[in-house]
Amino acid sequence: MQPKLKSKVRCADREVGEVTRVIVDPLSREVSHIVVGDGAGALEREIPAAEFQTVTEDAVQLRATSSEMTQFPAFQREGYVTIREVEIAHLEDHLHVEAGEVLVPVPELERNVKRRTFFTNFTHAIGFLLALPLAFPVLKYVMKPMYAPFDNRWIKIGNAGKIKAEDVGVQFKFKKSVKEAFMPEAEVDKNVWVLKASPVVLEGVYRGKDLEFKDHSGQVIWTNKRDVPYVAYSGKCPHLGCGYKWRNVPKLGRQIFLCPCHLSIYDPSGKVLDGPAPRPLDPVPIRVAANGEIEIIDVEFKAGTRAQIRIV
């Protein structure tokens, strides 16, 4: 039990006064001392907790005799602050020194309220009903631009005359016009890599099958014929969507596609030679006119998946 304020303090022989203050240790949060005075402003003394023999509801019994009281130091108020002026975590949990409870009356109207739980639940229900009709509109509001139809336009990217050798990656940069939501129509730079493929490489790309490209609905919009020697790869690395380059690597003794981001390496047929890429380079729909003009459809696939999942 902790000593209480105003409790009587008794020495072995007689009563010496009352508890005027309680001192708490900020680390252990336990009562470390009491201050004993006669309540009339006479000298107060600090008595350590070790001196307590017994502590009851209204009295503290000390081991010392009244004549020994002078050995305890006089209480110096300036050495302390009140617990209102300092922040000690969980002090209240440890402290039970109040002289008694301090009370305020409960308002008359609150005294006989029934169904408190009902009111609480009803408040929650109203909040829920207010929020519910908002959830779907808000979700649709933020989802507005997330799913756009595929863009199946053919885009002119340049002339095949630029390609001088077989199985060499040649970058074709092109401008693509985009019209996004409320924005004015703008042009963005994009690129594809075009290859005039030898029969061996062509076989590596098509594996004996024509390559179909589909719309949302699954309808085929174009088929790359396996005997057309021009192959165009999307400029987007199938690993995580960076732009890859055509590089001569003397150590390998050959030229390869290299992505500088995570170092995926592809051979001219798009096959992954090394690095983290989950699938080969993505061929895009290509058609070459008699005069050598190349057109493509700028399809894009989701990066990082084993399967090709068209997103643009």
Added chain:
Amino acid sequence: MNGQPSVLEKVVAFVDERIGLKTLQAKMLNEPVPGGSRWAYVFGSCLLFIFIMQAVTGILLMFYYVPSADHAYASTQYIIHEVDYGWFILSYHFWGSSVMVVMVFAHMSQVFLWGAYKKPRELVWLIGLALFGLVMAFGFTGYLLPWDQRAYWATTVGVEIMDKTPLVGDFMARFLKGGPTPGQMTLSRFFVIHVMILPAALMGLAGLHLFLFRKAGPAGPFRGSVEELRARTDYFFPRQVWKDVVAMGAVFVTICSLAFIEPVVLLEEATPDPGDYHPEPEWYFLFLFQMLRLKMFSGELGQFVAGVAIPLGFMLFLASLPFIDRSPERNIFKRPIALVGWLIVMTGILVFTISAIINREFLD
């Protein structure tokens, strides 16, 4: 004049009478620091200081910055080249974010090594982890706003990584991008996240973090008897406040110096053709970037493991730490697993970051 209160004293007394200002101030400043003030405790205050400065410089940047695909780059260039001291405000904001990440690592390491995440401070630790996530999200979203090539490609790759989360990945990536590919919608979304959602979340959670910290009380040193600690205990003010202020000054000088020595320079305007640019994230994401280069993290599964499972798993592990590690022992030299674990994680991040930088030269 003697004995008569001054006008200022009257104003203070007026406010104090109404809201108990002096008691409040006393409570704020009179917090016993067990074992006394230390330089090791300055990181939290420094983070608060950096955040306030980021808010101030961020608001200043918004005087000129326009978050649209056709004006973001031009308005950022305008801030750098035309607006008086614009280069400095922008560079301060840029370097402030890097220093903030360093400070977050220092703060978390201090708390971890001191065992201060243990009972009864679990909630402080959990909110701290959420704040760590917010700081990283600030870095990621802010990086796109100048709308140059560096910005565009860091975002492209970063969002692709998020896309690898099972089930919700595609939705999350499209939600952030506002479409299948980065563009105006991405910029709008990153902007509102960066300047509204994250600051509001950070202010709320930082307030909660401080409140919970004050509720639980400072942990103090991990060794020393109660008598030793009591003998060295002081209040938050003045000794700890003094150390905090000195550290804030050092942080301020460091950020200013970095802004002067290495002011922000933009690359070409963002476009889906990277040209000669080798995409790379900001340095504090480099270790993750480098990890994704490893053969063992190749393919669909590998990317999920390195890009999503490991970072997420690590955060979940940190969150469950105070509930797994329930021994009250806080001395780091008596917690060998914790010490070795911390060393491994720090060394791992360092090694991956350095190897990413070495790889840079190999690519050029």
